[in-house]
Each structure stands twice: as C-alpha cells, then as structure tokens.
Amino acid sequence: MDVERNCGAVLAATAVSQSVTDPLSGLVLGDVADPQPKPGWAVVRVVSSSLNMHDLWTLRGIGHPAENLPIVLGCDAAGYDEDGNAVMIYPVVADHDAGGGDETLDPNRALLSERHDGAFAEYLTVPRRNLVPKPAWLSFDEAACLPVAWTTAYRMLFTQAEIKAGDRVLVQGAGGGVASAAIKLAIAAGAVVYATSRSETKRAEAAGWGARAVPTGEKLPERVDVVIETVGEATWAHSLKSLRPGGTVVVAGATSGMNPPADLGRIFYLQQRILGSTGSTRTELVAMLRMLEATGLRPVIDRTLPLSDIHKAFQLMIDGTVTGKVVIHPPTSEHRGKS
Numbered sequence: 549m550d551v552e553r554n555c556g557a558v559l560a561a562t563a564v565s566q567s568v569t570d571p572l573s574g575l576v577l578g579d580v581a582d583p584q585p586k587p588g589w590a591v592v593r594v595v596s597s598s599l600n601m602h603d604l605w606t607l608r609g610i611g612h613p614a615e616n617l618p619i620v621l622g623c624d625a626a627g628y629d630e631d632g633n634a635v636m637i638y639p640v641v642a643d644h645d646a647g648g649g650d651e652t653l654d655p656n657r658a659l660l661s662e663r664h665d666g667a668f669a670e671y672l673t674v675p676r677r678n679l680v681p682k683p684a685w686l687s688f689d690e691a692a693c694l695p696v697a698w699t700t701a702y703r704m705l706f707t708q709a710e711i712k713a714g715d716r717v718l719v720q721g722a723g724g725g726v727a728s729a730a731i732k733l734a735i736a737a738g739a740v741v742y743a744t745s746r747s748e749t750k751r752a753e754a755a756g757w758g759a760r761a762v763p764t765g766e767k768l769p770e771r772v773d774v775v776i777e778t779v780g781e782a783t784w785a786h787s788l789k790s791l792r793p794g795g796t797v798v799v800a801g802a803t804s805g806m807n808p809p810a811d812l813g814r815i816f817y818l819q820q821r822i823l824g825s826t827g828s829t830r831t832e833l834v835a836m837l838r839m840l841e842a843t844g845l846r847p848v849i850d851r852t853l854p855l856s857d858i859h860k861a862f863q864l865m866i867d868g869t870v871t872g873k874v875v876i877h878p879p880t881s882e883h884r885g886k887s
Contacts, residue, residue, distance in 0.1 A: 558582050559879060560669035561858040564618045566609030571866070574607050577858055580620065583665060585673040592635060592674065595627040596692035596852075597667035599861055599874045600725060601803060602659060607862070612662065622667030622876070623660045626682055626691035634682040636691040637667065637674055638830045644677075652703075652827045659696070659827065667692075668858060670878045680830070683837060686846075693847035693873040694836070697725035699828035701733055701776070702836040704798040708823045709774040713738030716772040718790050720744050720783040722754040722761065723871045726800060728848045730776045731759050733836075736843045742768055742790075744783070753848075753871050774798065781805030793818040800825045848872025855879060 557579035565574035585591050603621045606612040626636040639660040640651050647653035660666045660674065682691045704726075705711050717734045721727045722745040734741045735758040743754035744764045751761035762768065764783065771792035777783065780802025787797055788811050799822065815822065828836075840846070852875040853861050861874045 556582055558670040559855060560620045560665070561622070561855065562618045562620050563606050563612075566607060566612070566614055566617070568608050568610075571604060571607035572859055572862055574617075575621070575859060575862060576618075577856065580665075580669065583669075583671050583673045588676060589673045590629050590676045590679055592625065592627045592629055592637065592672050592679070594625050594667055594670060594672060594878050595688040596625070597622045597876045597878075598624040598692045598697075598725075599865055599876065600624065600696045601801065601865070602696065603661065603666075603668075604862060604865055606661065616663060619661060619663075620665035620667075620669050620672070621661050622669070622672075623696045624692050624694070625660075625667035625672060626688045629679055633679075634688070635679045636682045636686075637672075637695055638678040638680050638833055639695045640827050640830075641675060641678065644830075651829050657827075668855060668876060668878075677830070680833060680837075683841065685841060686837075689849060689852060689875045690847055692875055693725070693849060694840075695833060696827070697873065698729040698733075698847060699833045699836055700800050700825070701726050701729035702839075703828040703832050704776055704800055704825045705730060705733055705737070705774070707828075707832065708798045708825045709776075709796050711737055711739055711774055715739045715774060716742070716770060716792075717774045717776065718742045718744070718768065718772040718787065719759070719776045720764075720787060721779040721803070722759070723747065723750040723868065724778060724803070725873050726778050727776065728754075728757075728872050731757055732845050732848070733839070734776075735759065736839070736845055739774075742772065744786075747868075750871055771795070776800075778802070779804050781808040784808035785811065788814050788820065791818075791820055794820070796821040796823060798823045798825050850874055852877060 642651035642654040642657035743759040778801035782804035
C-alpha cells in the first residue's frame with residue numbers, strides 16, 4: 549500500500565543560524581515545504597529518528613558552513629518508502645565509485661543534514677540506494693538509532709582496528725551514542741572492554757553491559773590493544789598512556805576539543821598507530837545488521853520524545869545527561885514500538 553502524503557507544508561526542526569554559546573537559539577520548529585524527490589531519489593515517511601552530536605555541532609557552527617543554512621537537521625531515520633516498505637536510511641549521500649568502492653572516501657560525500665535536508669521532519673528524501681530494508685526483528689526506534697552511531701562504532705572496531713576475541717579495548721566516554729555502541733559491539737566480539745566516564749551512573753550502566761568501568765583518567769590495570777576515542781582533548785593523554793606498544797587509537801570525534809598535545813615522542817617510540825574513522829559504508833551497515841541479528845544486540849535508547857519537544861531533546865544532549873540515544877517521533881508517523 550502506498551504511503552499517503554499531505555501536500556503543502558510539513559513539520560520539521562530546522563537550523564537557521566549558528567552559535568557556539570547558545571546553539572538552541574538557531575533551532576526552529578515549524579512548517580517547511582513538502583519535500584519533492586529528484587530523479588533517482590525516494591520519499592520516506594519518517595516513523596522514528598534519533599539525535600547525534602553531529603546535529604549539535606551544526607547548530608554550533610562546527611564543521612558546517614553557514615551558507616548551507618537553513619537546513620533540516622537529523623542524520624538518522626527509519627520509516628516507510630512510497631510503496632509502504634519499512635526501511636532504514638543509510639545516511640551518507642555519496643558516490644561509491646568516487647571513493648574507490650568506499651563511500652566515506654568520496655571527497656564530495658555528505659552526511660544527511662549537511663547538504664540535504666535531514667530526518668527531524670514528517671518526510672525526507674534520499675537517494676534510492678540509501679534505502680535499506682528494515683529487518684522485522686528491529687523496531688523502528690531501534691532501527692533509527694543505528695545508521696550513524698552504531699555503524700561508526702562498527703567501522704572503528706572491525707574495519708579500522710580489526711579487533712578480535714581476547715583483545716583489550718578502551719572506550720572513552722561511556723555515555724555517548726558511539727561509545728555505548730562500541731562497548732556493546734566489542735563485548736559481543738569477545739573483547740575485554742574498559743569504559744570510562746566521569747559519571748558514576750554511566751559507569752554503572754557500562755558495567756551492566758559487561759564492561760570494566762573506571763573513572764575518567766584513572767590508570768587501567770593493564771595496557772590495551774585498542775582505544776576508541778571520540779572525546780578528544782580531555783581524554784587524549786590517558787588514551788595514549790593506556791595503549792600498549794604497537795597498539796591502535798581510532799578517532800571518530802573530539803567532543804571536548806580538537807587539538808590535544810600530540811605526544812609524538814610516545815607515538816613513534818612505542819610505534820602506536822593513530823587512525824581516523826568517519827561513518828561507514830552501506831556494506832558495513834548491512835554487515836552490522838547481520839551481527840546484531842546473530843548476537844541479539846540492540847541499541848541503548850535513553851528515551852523517546854515527540855518532535856514538538858526537539859529543544860528539550862537537544863538540551864539533554866548539551867547537559868550530558870543522556871546514555872545511549874534519544875529517539876524523536878514526528879506527529880504523523882503513527883509510531884509503533886514494533887514493526
């Protein structure tokens with residue numbers, strides 16, 4: 549059955565300006581034009597979407613040119629295509645061939661909401677290649693949590709670091725979406741996982757997932773093979789000191805600052821490897837879904853909120869009180885907990 553659409557205007561959360569000190573001042577909830585697909589693109593009725601730090605960076609003007617505003621925010625979504633098929637969205641809009649077979653290496657790649665309107669809306673449009681069938685064993689809420697944070701963690705662990713059972717892995721900042729995904733994925737792969745957080749509550753949650761939780765900056769009882777780093781300046785020194793000779797730090801973010809002291813002497817003397825990682829390929833997303841089906845892993849959902857509470861959702865992220873993902877429901881999505 550085709551998905552019905554209301555022509556005219558749709559409700560969306562749009563970034564209209566940027567401010568480092570007051571990011572929510574540039575977030576407007578209101579009607580925008582009903583999205584019209586270009587040739588080769590599809591319309592998706594959004595059932596669930598989820599917040600990422602990328603959305604907050606856009607409002608702060610970090611890595612997002614002001615000339616690309618206004619733009620509808622939201623990188624993650626699951627919903628129905630025009631034919632009523634349940635789908636989740638692969639969020640990287642890119643040319644697979646231009647990246648040598650890896651979309652993340654296309655120089656012109658763009659995450660959804662960077663150059664194309666995103667998922668905090670009743671409808672969105674994406675290239676048809678970016679539609680991935682939603683498995684029946686995933687709820688729409690769960691599916692909307694996976695495409696950015698979980699695939700980022702998957703690529704960091706398995707493509708970049710190539711972890712294996714028995715490896716020691718340190719995940720910095722246990723409360724974030726990527727970090728919580730990395731903890732769960734690494735444990736499922738048979739690794740011994742250390743997870744750090746300043747929050748006793750978040751350390752307890754990480755311990756409940758099977759990690760060995762320690763306060764941020766505390767010396768570990770052993771050196772690790774791999775560090776999953778998304779925090780940046782606040783944890784960088786600890787990451788390098790915790791890493792064994794020949795070990796690997798994989799960096800996919802720097803929420804506390806982009807320019808920590810490099811400590812090049814330690815890096816070259818101990819032959820440590822520093823690898824960058826951005827997003828994932830569509831193939832990695834599909835591979836990760838197979839892993840989740842086989843292991844029973846599911847994303848951590850902190851809470852769900854209606855699109856009308858989008859400012860509250862962002863404030864929770866700013867305050868650092870979220871563990872896992874915040875899921876957003878548009879008003880017309882006829883949300884269902886299970887498919």
